[in-house]
Amino acid sequence: MWPRIAELTIAAWLAASAFVFGLPESADTSVVPLAAAGLVVVAFAASRRWRLAHLLTLVVALALIGWGWARFPRPGPAAAQNAILCGLILGLLAIVPNQAMKPPLPWRPHVRGSD
Amino acid sequence: MSELRQHLDPTVEAPPFDYNPSSMPQRLRIGALALVAGAIALYMGFFQWGWIDSVWDPVFGNGSETVLSSEESEAMHRFIGLPDAVFGAWAYLTEAVLAFAGSTRRWQFRPWLVVLFGIDVIPLGIVSAILVVLQGVSVGAWCFLCLTTALISLVLVVMAYDEVWSALRYLHRVWRDEEGWRPAWNTFWGRPSPRAVEIAYEMTGDE
Numbered sequence: 001m002w003p004r005i006a007e008l009t010i011a012a013w014l015a016a017s018a019f020v021f022g023l024p025e026s027a028d029t030s031v032v033p034l035a036a037a038g039l040v041v042v043a044f045a046a047s048r049r050w051r052l053a054h055l056l057t058l059v060v061a062l063a064l065i066g067w068g069w070a071r072f073p074r075p076g077p078a079a080a081q082n083a084i085l086c087g088l089i090l091g092l093l094a095i096v097p098n099q100a101m102k103p104p105l106p107w108r109p110h111v112r113g114s115d
Numbered sequence: 116m117s118e119l120r121q122h123l124d125p126t127v128e129a130p131p132f133d134y135n136p137s138s139m140p141q142r143l144r145i146g147a148l149a150l151v152a153g154a155i156a157l158y159m160g161f162f163q164w165g166w167i168d169s170v171w172d173p174v175f176g177n178g179s180e181t182v183l184s185s186e187e188s189e190a191m192h193r194f195i196g197l198p199d200a201v202f203g204a205w206a207y208l209t210e211a212v213l214a215f216a217g218s219t220r221r222w223q224f225r226p227w228l229v230v231l232f233g234i235d236v237i238p239l240g241i242v243s244a245i246l247v248v249l250q251g252v253s254v255g256a257w258c259f260l261c262l263t264t265a266l267i268s269l270v271l272v273v274m275a276y277d278e279v280w281s282a283l284r285y286l287h288r289v290w291r292d293e294e295g296w297r298p299a300w301n302t303f304w305g306r307p308s309p310r311a312v313e314i315a316y317e318m319t320g321d322e
Contacts, residue, residue: 003216074193084197095231111125
């Protein structure tokens with residue numbers, strides 16, 4: 001589960017960073033989507049109802065990268081660069097399976113010592 | 116198949132190698148080295164972000180600062196939206212995360228993960244090392260830490276190729292024996308056909 005824990009950490013930072021970094025006055029309302037993105041990632045990472053829910057974090061990651069990349073003239077303000085970096089890291093973590101250190105389910109019946 | 120159940124050893128060696136290329140010690144070494152390179156890249160990124168005033172360079176003096184604040188570097192910053200050194204740090208982080216993830220027989224159990232890791236480390240590592248050298252030539256100055264990370268990228272290529280080779284060799288065997296793409300494709304994603312499981316036994320001599 002370490003990828004999900006790492007996602008939760010990034011999500012917490014993402015939600016907090018919406019208030020840490022000052023945004024240009026014209027983009028004040030962007031604080032809401034940034035914080036919301038953090039909360040959505042928390043929901044996906046903590047979800048136990050569907051084991052592939054973490055893949056939905058990829059959508060949030062792409063949205064963050066897109067927002068940070070396109071919303072401001074580049075190089076953008078700290079908040080935009082933070083969004084791009086968080087998006088890149090979340091996108092990386094999202095592809096790692098929940099039980100990454102164990103064999104995939106179809107293999108487990110064939111593996112010695114695997115339940 | 117019933118006699119084959121519960122006998123695959125997750126730590127077995129992967130021929131033609133006489134060791135397990137997916138073993139944790141091997142992958143921890145790769146991940147640790149990638150993290151060292153990532154930390155170096157992040158340190159250079161701090162300079163490009165303006166958080167520190169200078170960059171340590173015992174060989175080329177202020178060459179590092181010249182390279183890191185060059186027009187080429189600024190152009191990359193505008194294009195990516197992040198300083199190129201920070202983007203490089205993220206790239207090394209991806210190598211570390213992909214090195215750490217997966218079981219000790221992932222070259223058969225999760226080929227997609229090994230192939231993705233291979234794409235990240237081998238072609239992208241070689242290209243990034245070439246870009247570092249080209250940037251030095253273009254700017255007319257050299258950056259000790261950039262060259263250090265480029266060298267680490269090349270070392271990582273050497274350290275990672277065996278696992279990728281084993282995974283590709285296994286997928287090729289499944290594709291050849293099953294005479295079709297679908298079984299190999301499913302095996303690639305960790306959903307082996309009965310024949311793919313048999314091949315897993317045959318390749319490693321598990322009994």
